[in-house]
Amino acid sequence: MGTITFLLVLSFLVFFHELGHFLAARYFGVKIHVFSIGFGKQIFAKEWKGTTWQLALIPLGGYVQMKGQDDKNPNLKEDGDDSYNTKKPWQRIIILFAGPFANFILAAILYFSIAMMGASTWAAQVGQVQENSPAFHAGILSNDEIIKINDTEIKSWDEIGKTIISTNGTLKFFIKRDGVIIAKTINPQISDSENMFKEKIKKRMIGISPSGKIINLDLSFGESLIYAYDKTIFASTMIFQGIQKLVQGAIPSSEVGGVISIGKVISDASESSIIALFAITALISVNLGVLNLLPIPALDGGHIMFNLYEMITRRKPSDQVFMFLTILGWVILGSLMLLGIYNDINRIFLNN
Structure with missing residues (x-):
């Protein structure tokens, strides 16, 4: 039951994140080829309004594949008014930021729900x-x-x-x-x-x-809104500071957790109460939003950085530089994921 809850929560968070990108892209007229929950082999797909909505085999993420933008092919260029790469840099920044922003909105909704149900x-x-x-x-x-x-x-x-x-x-x-x-x-x-x-x-x-x-806490509707705002801001600040402390070495790398830790936390919370599950889901949603804003080339924050560069210099980075930095970003992300899994496995053996 815990594994099912973990997969449902993770898929829900990914869906909300990608929905942010999707809605912003569609607002600016960008065609969406694929909206995917998960990576790898397609296990379910349905075409609707020109977009393939799919579930993929590996449920540890997701993506929105826009016309003119594909992380698997950073040099991809497609012409037309409905192409991502023909949009102005500020429009692309909004599309990129919409994903993390959706995670912050989701966290606020969850915290508001907690307040209305009876925050303790x-x-x-x-x-x-x-x-x-x-x-x-x-x-x-x-x-x-x-x-x-x-x-x-x-x-x-x-x-x-x-x-x-x-x-x-x-x-x-x-x-x-x-x-x-x-x-x-x-x-x-x-x-x-x-x-x-x-x-x-x-x-x-x-x-x-x-x-x-x-x-x-017996909170009114207005007080619940303030509670949700304060909790979301506090969680965001805490995670930003945590990343800063990790880079500075104040927090040891052994504290980095992976999907196993996330799964256990979600499983434990689901067995405790719906409020505990909402609280941990909100915190992970904020975490997902913050991490995606980091200036790592493979993440939304890295792509925002490229577009800011284009706005300031009036030219795009060269294809070679863009490709190199994107690959470097994937290497950094892969290393962090492996570190998290390694730490998770270590904790399992230490606890047994």
Whole structure:
């Protein structure tokens, strides 16, 4: 069941990505020869409105084959108003960007659905209080519920940290203890901490940790839209930063995962709940969008880079340079995929 869920989710994400390219290309009048989910041998096909819609044997991706553009033949040129290569560079950039953009839209839709179904998060309830911390000296106790900081209403644990970091000076905490509202004045101190990439950082802290109590957020339609936007932006930023840290060496290459890791995560999420499955699908959708925007020649980001070059210089890169960089891009992608699979297999053996 987990494998079927993985293939369905992956196919859905690929379909949405390619649909973005398809709709933008059709908007600019580009003919689409093939819309494929999967690679390799065709196992199902249907012709509709001049396009062959197909399922292929290897369900680890997909593609939209436009007239005048084919990654298997980078030097392909086809004339006519309905050809990709006769479109202006800015039009081609929109067609290329539409795929990743569709993934961001899909992620936002999924996060919005989660919000409407009942997103859960940590309650703004204190668990442990660090000894000799600002919270300790202010008299904060375990199980205290933080309901407001200065003039900011607090609904979840995440909002506590955001408010502490985003404000300066002394803060006034309003806490509920045994049904009574108590005000406490706390002056956060700059302390050692770690970010999500386990790097040592300094940040304003008061020395408390969450109790672990889970609550469901009761969000209105408008609040759900904001929740979806914030989650999509946060996921995109996290993945961009993760790639940057990987290139810089702050994250070891052993952390790179492949299709096996993705499949396991999706399988585990599907067995947990529909909300967990939506959440991991949204995160993978953002991941797919971000990765496709990287300036690697075989990806959408690489093709966008070529078109930006043409817009700036008023000429296309030579066929030889274009072919060389495209092949180099495929080599880079292939190497990353092999690294991910190698790490996945290593993890399997280490866990057994």
